[in-house]
Amino acid sequence: MPNVAIETHEISKSYKLGLAYGYGTLRDSLVGGLKRTGKRMVGRGGRKQHDSLWALRGVTFEIESGETVGLIGHNGAGKSTILKVLSRIIEPTEGWAEVTGRVGSLLEVGTGFHPELTGRENIFLNGAILGMRRAEIRARFDEIVEFADMGRFLDTPVKRYSSGMSVRLAFAVAAHLEPEILLVDEVLAVGDAAFQRKSLAKMSEVASAGSTVIFVSHNLATIQALCQRGIMLERGQVVADGPVGESVNHYLRVLERSASDDLLERIDRDGRGQEVTRISRVALYDDESGLADVVVGGRPARIVVEFTEQLPMMECELTILNSLGHPITTLDSSLSSPADRRQPELSNQIECMLGGLPLVPGRYRIDVVLRARQEVQDGLQAAAYFDVEPGLVDGRPMPETGGDGDVVLPHLWRLPPF
Ligand SMILES: Nc1ncnc2c1ncn2[C@@H]1O[C@H](COP(=O)(O)OP(=O)(O)OP(=O)(O)O)[C@@H](O)[C@H]1O
Ligand SMILES: [Mg+2]
Numbered sequence: 001m002p003n004v005a006i007e008t009h010e011i012s013k014s015y016k017l018g019l020a021y022g023y024g025t026l027r028d029s030l031v032g033g034l035k036r037t038g039k040r041m042v043g044r045g046g047r048k049q050h051d052s053l054w055a056l057r058g059v060t061f062e063i064e065s066g067e068t069v070g071l072i073g074h075n076g077a078g079k080s081t082i083l084k085v086l087s088r089i090i091e092p093t094e095g096w097a098e099v100t101g102r103v104g105s106l107l108e109v110g111t112g113f114h115p116e117l118t119g120r121e122n123i124f125l126n127g128a129i130l131g132m133r134r135a136e137i138r139a140r141f142d143e144i145v146e147f148a149d150m151g152r153f154l155d156t157p158v159k160r161y162s163s164g165m166s167v168r169l170a171f172a173v174a175a176h177l178e179p180e181i182l183l184v185d186e187v188l189a190v191g192d193a194a195f196q197r198k199s200l201a202k203m204s205e206v207a208s209a210g211s212t213v214i215f216v217s218h219n220l221a222t223i224q225a226l227c228q229r230g231i232m233l234e235r236g237q238v239v240a241d242g243p244v245g246e247s248v249n250h251y252l253r254v255l256e257r258s259a260s261d262d263l264l265e266r267i268d269r270d271g272r273g274q275e276v277t278r279i280s281r282v283a284l285y286d287d288e289s290g291l292a293d294v295v296v297g298g299r300p301a302r303i304v305v306e307f308t309e310q311l312p313m314m315e316c317e318l319t320i321l322n323s324l325g326h327p328i329t330t331l332d333s334s335l336s337s338p339a340d341r342r343q344p345e346l347s348n349q350i351e352c353m354l355g356g357l358p359l360v361p362g363r364y365r366i367d368v369v370l371r372a373r374q375e376v377q378d379g380l381q382a383a384a385y386f387d388v389e390p391g392l393v394d395g396r397p398m399p400e401t402g403g404d405g406d407v408v409l410p411h412l413w414r415l416p417p418f
Pocket of ligand 1: 015016017053054055073074075076077078079080081082186270
């Protein structure tokens with residue numbers, strides 16, 4: 001008989017709007033926009049509807065001990081909120097959760113650490129909170145410090161750490177203090193690529209040792225690599241729960257539908273609350289045919305991002321993903337080349353020119369993040385989709401479908417004579 005590690009029953013969580021809250025201001029004001037279009041979020045229990053937002057609504061699931069579960073869904077769907085409820089950082093407004101076992105969690109940067117205490121002190125503090133004895137913590141201490149790669153900052157107060165360093169330490173603590181249940185939110189994205197790989201490997205190790213893992217990520221490839229089961233949240237409700245492949249497919253279909261919506265109407269966006277500009281349109285053009293959203297592979301193409309307001313020093317990051325939601329490449333204007341240009345005649349628009357689009361025929365998705373003043377101004381997953389038709393790369397026909405990869409590298413052969 002498998003044991004139940006986590007059980008939630010009809011969990012709802014409402015937040016009061018208008019309270020200072022770092023990341024939500026834009027989203028909150030957009031929820032106001034939703035109300036105008038009539039898709040009002042319904043409050044319960046006689047509460048005033050206009051000043052609260054239901055981040056979770058009637059969430060019920062059961063997770064057996066040893067299961068690995070990926071939580072997926074749009075921005076603002078409630079993924080982080082459910083993890084905070086499970087790790088007892090916040091109380092649900094309605095319903096209950098029962099969590100059986102020692103929980104290691106890595107949620108937002110900074111949670112779980114005392115800023116005035118040093119890295120060393122925080123490791124012991126966290127261990128104590130998890131109910132470990134000092135000797136047990138000491139036995140894992142070196143491994144944690146090595147994993148987090150923070151030797152000489154060990155005796156520095158955590159408030160002086162960079163966000164990358166805090167995440168490294170928090171992950172190392174959560175994953176090494178023998179958690180029976182490991183809850184990991186997206187924050188891994190803050191670390192560098194090498195640390196991300198190391199963390200994913202550590203998570204699979206924790207999972208194969210029999211711990212229960214809940215992992216939140218927008219990267220569907222890592223979710224599928226790590227998790228057996230997928231739960232999809234949408235506007236605070238569970239809309240899919242099953243084998244990870246099925247839930248991911250469901251999510252991909254929903255994403256594709258939302259790409260055809262007016263981008264300005266979408267509420268599932270990233271931003272930090274201070275943003276003044278928003279992505280209004282994204283399209284990819286075949287530079288020879290001029291057609292939008294259909295390109296012949298191998299031909300020059302251009303991705304155009306339009307936004308509502310121009311700010312000084314804007315930067316743009318585009319991620320191209322294949323039809324399975326796996327990222328293929330990221331194009332980031334802040335990694336600049338001497339050949340890039342800032343052009344006065346480009347207003348409210350950024351263009352990314354692709355020499356010859358080296359993609360095999362298929363359907364692709366573009367995710368966009370717009371930055372200015374070093375801050376994320378706006379971000380949209382699935383801002384646009386495009387289709388690639390069979391073409392030539394340097395005169396060479398490309399494989400028909402992406403069975404063995406998505407890109408074709410320009411290349412030449414040297415062969416013995418016929
Ligand atoms: N402290 C808070 N006060 C007010 N609203 C909040 C607070 N925390 C979250 N929310 C709101 O609750 C909803 C769910 O947020 P949550 O952070 O759980 O989403 P998420 O699925 O983790 O999104 P993301 O993918 O962007 O991380 C959002 O509309 C968000 O703006
Ligand atoms: Mg989140």
